[in-house]
């Protein structure tokens with residue numbers, strides 16, 4: 001099959017005006033664009049032919065590296081076989097196959113998969129499953145949803161309501177009512193420069209007892225947390241924290257949702273972080289790595305007892321009034337199956353686990369660089385906090401993103417003044433060194 005050369009010559013368009021870019025400083029970007037035209041394995045290629053080392057797996061997505069031939073071919077073949085299949089009342093074989101494969105990777109007892117197209121949709125789907133579950137069991141009063149400060153759960157109204165990133169919430173009115181938040185698990189004074197899960201902070205899960213005391217357990221439907229908060233700057237869960245959340249939710253009949261849109265598919269060395277922590281939630285949301293980022297897809301893995309509670313009433317009736325035109329899209333399913341094959345055949349989850357100590361050690365060497373006030377690592381992720389510069393919060397971070405791309409041929413992500421690193425899991429040890437050298441230069445350049 002004909003696969004395009006990864007370094008296509010693509011002219012930069014003259015007019016950048018029409019495209020309103022998401023989560024982007026549009027005016028600054030359009031003054032000095034960061035334009036990508038091709039990708040292969042650990043690199044992106046710019047429109048002017050520079051190779052950019054990918055320190056971000058695109059956006060926490062491409063865990064197997066870019067433009068992997070089996071995934072490209074699977075998408076090409078599927079597009080030529082069945083371009084689209086309606087997911088309401090019809091099915092196509094790869095949807096069922098992929099659901100079985102995802103369920104097999106999830107903790108025992110989570111055996112049913114609902115597909116959608118993004119992490120945001122996965123979150124809103126999980127929240128709706130939780131509400132409908134309680135409603136169907138005669139506990140319609142359980143409508144309250146609990147998120148966490150500094151949590152990110154996408155941009156749907158459900159997701160921003162339970163999310164705890166202020167800029168994502170403050171312009172959008174009243175959001176969902178009946179939402180409360182656990183405190184963030186991050187405390188720099190007690191946790192700075194920790195490799196992996198911090199010792200301090202398990203007790204912060206007990207705040208859920210306070211929230212239950214305040215509102216009454218019989219008003220609470222679900223708690224949603226990321227096992228590692230990614231978008232807010234890589235905040236690993238403290239040791240024992242997730243277990244405690246599980247105990248408290250179980251005690252009060254509250255569903256526990258792990259948002260694994262980032263942590264799923266190997267980022268923390270396991271298919272799902274639930275396995276790393278030995279904690280089984282009632283639902284897991286996923287997206288990004290399921291297709292290696294190649295085709296949009298998200299989904300929710302649901303516990304048997306929750307799924308079974310919907311399977312009642314006349315069997316010609318729709319059981320759950322929810323779904324998307326592109327749920328289980330054939331191209332996404334084909335990409336997902338090819339992706340899971342690569343993860344398995346190349347042992348990428350195990351590889352991430354094996355690389356984690358070297359990754360963490362390499363990161364901590366950056367401690368001596370100017371303005372670094374904390375470094376956190378877990379799995380193949382890292383957050384490096386820089387102090388804000390005199391221009392205000394976020395300016396040093398943006399300067400770092402720009403310097404990395406234009407001057408050091410490196411793609412990073414930033415959250416405010418935090419540099420986030422999440423390279424593809426195929427990264428070699430020498431490429432880890434290369435990233436650290438480049439990041440050190442970037443930090444110095446913006447000092």
Ligand SMILES: Cc1ncc(COP(=O)(O)O)c(C=O)c1O
Nearest residue numbers: 118119120152153154259261262
């Ligand atoms: C934990 C988490 N949930 C949800 C989302 C939203 O995913 P999407 O951008 O695909 O809607 C993200 C995206 O980064 C995420 O990190």
